[in-house]
Amino acid sequence: MKTLTxxxxxxxxxxxxxxxxxxxxxxxxxxxxDFFLILMLIILASSTNIIMGYTGYVSFGHIVFFGTGGYIxxxxxxxxxxxxxxxxxxxGIAASVMALLIGVPVLRLRGAYFALATIGINEAMRSFVxxxxxxxxxxxxxxxxxxxxxxxxxxxxxQLAYYGIVAVALLTVAASFLIKKSKFGLGLMxxxxxxxxxxxxxxxxxxxxxxxxxxxxxxxxxxxxIFFFKNGIIEPGPAxxxxxxxxALVMVMLGGYGTxxxxxxxxxxxxxxRSTLITAPPINLGTLTINLSNFHLxxxxxxxxxxxxxxxxxxxxxxxxxxxxxxRYLE
Amino acid sequence: MSSKLSHLLFLGxxxxxxxxxxxxxxxxxxxxxxxxxxxxxxxxxxxPAAPTTAAAPAGAAKRLLIxxxxxxxxxxxxxxxxxxxxxxxxxxxxKKAGGIKLKDGTLYMPEMKxxxxxxKTDRVQALYTKLINEDKADFxxxxxxxxLAKAAAVVSEQNDKVMITAGxxxxxxxxxxxxxxxxxxxxxxxxxxxxxxxxxxxxxDGKKIAIVYEKDSFSTSVAQALQPYxxxxxxxxxxxxxxxxxxxxxxxFINKITAxxxxxxxxxxxxxxxTTFAKQLFEKKVPVKFVSLLVAPPEPTFKxxxxxxxxxxxxxxxxxxxxxxxxxxxxxxxxxxGLSAKAFTDAYVAKYKSQPSYHSxxxxxxxxxxxxxxxxxxxxxxxxxxAALDKMKLxxxxxxxxxxxxxxxxxxxxxxxxxxxxxxxxxxxxxVTQIVWPLEAKSADAILRK
Numbered sequence: 001m002k003t004l005t006x007x008x009x010x011x012x013x014x015x016x017x018x019x020x021x022x023x024x025x026x027x028x029x030x031x032x033x034d035f036f037l038i039l040m041l042i043i044l045a046s047s048t049n050i051i052m053g054y055t056g057y058v059s060f061g062h063i064v065f066f067g068t069g070g071y072i073x074x075x076x077x078x079x080x081x082x083x084x085x086x087x088x089x090x091x092g093i094a095a096s097v098m099a100l101l102i103g104v105p106v107l108r109l110r111g112a113y114f115a116l117a118t119i120g121i122n123e124a125m126r127s128f129v130x131x132x133x134x135x136x137x138x139x140x141x142x143x144x145x146x147x148x149x150x151x152x153x154x155x156x157x158x159q160l161a162y163y164g165i166v167a168v169a170l171l172t173v174a175a176s177f178l179i180k181k182s183k184f185g186l187g188l189m190x191x192x193x194x195x196x197x198x199x200x201x202x203x204x205x206x207x208x209x210x211x212x213x214x215x216x217x218x219x220x221x222x223x224x225x226i227f228f229f230k231n232g233i234i235e236p237g238p239a240x241x242x243x244x245x246x247x248a249l250v251m252v253m254l255g256g257y258g259t260x261x262x263x264x265x266x267x268x269x270x271x272x273x274r275s276t277l278i279t280a281p282p283i284n285l286g287t288l289t290i291n292l293s294n295f296h297l298x299x300x301x302x303x304x305x306x307x308x309x310x311x312x313x314x315x316x317x318x319x320x321x322x323x324x325x326x327x328r329y330l331e
Numbered sequence: 332m333s334s335k336l337s338h339l340l341f342l343g344x345x346x347x348x349x350x351x352x353x354x355x356x357x358x359x360x361x362x363x364x365x366x367x368x369x370x371x372x373x374x375x376x377x378x379p380a381a382p383t384t385a386a387a388p389a390g391a392a393k394r395l396l397i398x399x400x401x402x403x404x405x406x407x408x409x410x411x412x413x414x415x416x417x418x419x420x421x422x423x424x425x426k427k428a429g430g431i432k433l434k435d436g437t438l439y440m441p442e443m444k445x446x447x448x449x450x451k452t453d454r455v456q457a458l459y460t461k462l463i464n465e466d467k468a469d470f471x472x473x474x475x476x477x478x479l480a481k482a483a484a485v486v487s488e489q490n491d492k493v494m495i496t497a498g499x500x501x502x503x504x505x506x507x508x509x510x511x512x513x514x515x516x517x518x519x520x521x522x523x524x525x526x527x528x529x530x531x532x533x534x535x536d537g538k539k540i541a542i543v544y545e546k547d548s549f550s551t552s553v554a555q556a557l558q559p560y561x562x563x564x565x566x567x568x569x570x571x572x573x574x575x576x577x578x579x580x581x582x583x584f585i586n587k588i589t590a591x592x593x594x595x596x597x598x599x600x601x602x603x604x605x606t607t608f609a610k611q612l613f614e615k616k617v618p619v620k621f622v623s624l625l626v627a628p629p630e631p632t633f634k635x636x637x638x639x640x641x642x643x644x645x646x647x648x649x650x651x652x653x654x655x656x657x658x659x660x661x662x663x664x665x666x667x668x669g670l671s672a673k674a675f676t677d678a679y680v681a682k683y684k685s686q687p688s689y690h691s692x693x694x695x696x697x698x699x700x701x702x703x704x705x706x707x708x709x710x711x712x713x714x715x716x717x718a719a720l721d722k723m724k725l726x727x728x729x730x731x732x733x734x735x736x737x738x739x740x741x742x743x744x745x746x747x748x749x750x751x752x753x754x755x756x757x758x759x760x761x762x763v764t765q766i767v768w769p770l771e772a773k774s775a776d777a778i779l780r781k
Contacts, residue, residue, distance in 0.1 A: 028464075033456060138550075139501075144508050145488060145507045153489075158489060230456065232507070233481045278447050278449060
């Protein structure tokens with residue numbers, strides 16, 4: 001575990017931890033809420049990057065694990081009064097087991113077939129949950145407000161959820177870094193470049209890919225558990241929203257796929273861009289008023305196309321290519 | 332980057348654009364004048380065009396900030412916009428009247444501030460936190476739709492803020508043990524139970540009901556309450572089926588309905604599916620006398636389906652023809668508060684050049700009820716305002732308002748009743764809406780489908 005003595009590894013984690021501590025230190029609840037969303041996006045983007053960036057498998061439906069983790073944790077908290085941390089862990093493990101079971105057949109597919117299969121899995125899971133009465137069917141589940149009393153009231157529960165999301169974000173980034181710098185990670189990147197050649201070199205693509213998919217499912221599931229615990233309600237639509245997966249792909253591509261810091265930068269830039277667009281004043285063109293908030297998805301789509309066409313390495317990838325010394329610090 | 336990956340991501344970009352088209356807000360049902368939503372996202376309410384020379388001298392009034400999120404984009408955009416327009420009209424009226432005056436002469440001038448929640452729960456909690464902590468909102472109103480209102484209520488309750496909800500009819504929303512959240516809408520469980528009573532009255536020999544509903548939180552709540560109610564009224568529920576959100580082909584359901592030969596069809600979901608369902612029932616000449624669908628029929632653009640709209644009944648929180656008045660309040664032994672339904676409708680049409688929907692009326696009523704509670708409490712102290720809301724029982728242009736005070740359902744609407752409207756043809760052959768139930772509020776007799 002040479003990476004554990006790697007300065008950039010610790011530097012990255014310390015930077016995230018220090019920045020994430022700012023809202024708590026400043027006692028700024030609004031900032032905390034903004035950071036909560038950004039950290040959640042970092043988790044979604046980084047976990048997508050683990051399977052997509054390192055292995056080359058584009059998981060369009062990765063959000064299925066966010067929803068599954070959220071649903072299982074919510075169910076355990078509501079029905080068995082399990083503590084939220086324990087319930088979140090159960091949600092994470094369940095999502096990983098699901099990824100393992102799905103991964104074995106699905107990861108045999110390549111390219112567009114795999115991408116389409118992941119979309120199908122997400123839609124199938126949404127449909128299943130919509131019809132599964134123990135999970136509340138189409139109504140979903142909601143907490144009685146008194147559930148938060150066990151955590152010192154709803155205010156403290158909000159704070160606890162923030163600590164949870166910070167911990168999961170650190171864990172995700174650390175896992176992403178460790179995988180990338182490990183022999184395991186090299187095997188994944190060999191698969192990404194040429195799976196057949198990797199196999200000739202003695203790499204077992206099936207085992208590595210399934211293991212990676214399983215790991216990458218764990219973190220969004222934890223994020224889903226924390227997000228819905230904080231929201232107090234879970235419904236099939238918001239839990240399995242496909243566009244969240246696409247947004248995660250945009251973030252990965254924006255920051256730089258296959259890098260550790262890329263998805264972090266991508267998530268921050270995307271969130272700020274989205275926030276700016278939806279808060280921007282409308283543009284008045286005589287009788288026509290253009291509300292920019294209507295266009296944030298268009299801009300995200302155009303951005304993705306532009307990155308793929310002109311800056312395929314993303315922001316961090318471009319920096320690493322352009323300035324060699326940066327490669328030592330920005331993974 | 333491998334070319335395969337490039338191609339996949341290119342497809343992703345295209346998919347994103349396609350999703351945008353799918354998620355694009357539905358067209359506004361009727362042309363409206365420049366809505367308040369034309370203002371910036373973090374929107375201080377625009378200064379009303381009408382003169383605001385108040386009775387009180389400028390500067391004497393204290394600012395009363397009312398915060399909320401509106402769905403300026405996304406699936407709830409149309410209804411949310413109507414709600415915000417109604418609220419803006421209330422604000423204009425209060426400003427014209429010089430503000431909200433307490434007994435000691437203190438004057439509060441309400442202002443509103445809202446953000447776009449994109450019709451998604453993602454940002455609702457962050458935005459309500461911002462409204463409370465940064466903008467220092469004194470009172471909160473809910474976003475439109477039950478899902479968003481629930482997420483917002485968690486934050487408002489955490490921060491001991493009073494929130495009046497509109498557009499959130501889900502029963503479950505108000506069964507979470509909230510203490511400072513108050514629901515204006517008749518709960519979903521009572522949306523179609525009146526339709527069963529009406530069916531009994533108009534089709535006395537009817538025996539079978541088919542319930543076909545959208546599988547989302549709100550419509551499922553309605554159907555779950557409707558089924559036992561229909562059975563307890565002695566009807567056989569021959570079809571009880573849910574359809575997925577976004578369904579456009581109702582042939583499988585219509586085949587099932589035709590096979591069981593019911594006397595009534597009840598259910599539906601939201602505007603797009605409800606309209607399509609009604610149209611396909613007409614096209615396939617389904618011989619059912621009584622059809623009552625959720626949400627879609629009260630929208631003015633429902634008439635765009637032409638003859639397929641005739642005789643379709645819809646539950647509505649409010650319609651312009653309602654007859655709530657000081658006289659009817661007196662007859663019911665209740666105080667009446669605020670303007671008349673006609674005054675509201677006239678002012679709305681004058682400002683927005685379109686008929687108000689029940690969403691618009693709900694928006695106005697949100698402000699009106701908050702204003703009344705502040706006046707009754709003679710304070711803006713949240714605890715006193717909550718006490719005033721708990722005691723409140725009155726009639727407004729929007730109907731009778733009373734909130735549950737039981738711990739489990741605290742704040743849930745207990746008195747407001749639905750009205751049922753029906754599309755009928757007038758003497759000139761044009762499609763018009765009429766209130767057909769309850770009988771004491773009717774503007775015309777109900778007609779049955781042929």
